[in-house]
Amino acid sequence: MPGTHDIEETTEANDGDEMDPREAARLLAQAEREVRRQFDLSPPWITALGGGVILVAYGALWLSVRGQHPYTGPSLGAIAIVYGALVVSMAVTVKVYRRATAGVKGPAVRQQQVEGVAILVSFILGSPVLQGALRHYGAGDAIVYGVIPAAAPLIIVGTTVVGIAASKSDWPQFAAALAVVIGGAVAAFAGPSGAWLAAGISMFVGVLVYAVVRARLQHV
């Protein structure tokens, strides 16, 4: 081992007390749990909290458009709640990611960053491009500010995550993303108001189930 500034002292390592196999097995299981927690990019309780935030944000959007005749789109207050939730969620995600990957370098970390960019690009570009095109061709507010912004992000981002999860054989993530895509498809046919509710509920359920499955896997 080369000496460095972060390795300042050398002492004789204590090989520790004799471990019997049962004690070693207990330590092994404990170490595996601890390390999973240390490197976890999406801790179950934060994922579940994110699901709750999504439900509140989409619930606010649905409440603001419910009963609109003619449909004009979500209120500015509801949109502000959504953007506020988005900013908080992104800040928490970045903090958790930095904590989990601190000191880790290599191809897998670079791959995660590329996946993050792909998800962000699909979220930022997908729905607005469709909304702009539909407006260009004369679609009404119910489509441009209702069905599409509610359903399209779920289908576009969800499909992106389905592909990423499949490439990693991350089947819990695959199932959660597929549930979100299906939710988006349902939302697309739920009408301009109902689309927000369908989208919110499907994302909440998908994220919550994913959090529960991950929590169970971490304790296996």
Next chain:
Amino acid sequence: MDELDQVIHTPARLRIVVTLAALSDGDTLSFTRLQEILDLTPGNLITHLRKLEDARYIESEKSGNGTASCTSVTLTPQGRAALTTYTDTLRNLLGSPPAPTRDQAA
């Protein structure tokens, strides 16, 4: 088969190997983060790492110079295989069925 690998069979080195095994192939972990996770003194950690390195279970790499230098460590394929063998031996000794390897689990 029923002889536990004595290089790994100490609390500190078992935890080191398990921690490094959680990383994907080719990824490295900084010495400081490893120390933070394991809560070992630098001297204690480096001595355990040397023993693992002597057994070719880990590799270390130093980057930068002077105060900006940083050491990172990674588990070698031999180290990963040794952990799998160790786990299987442990299960054999305790009478449990062998656990799926990381690749099988994935």
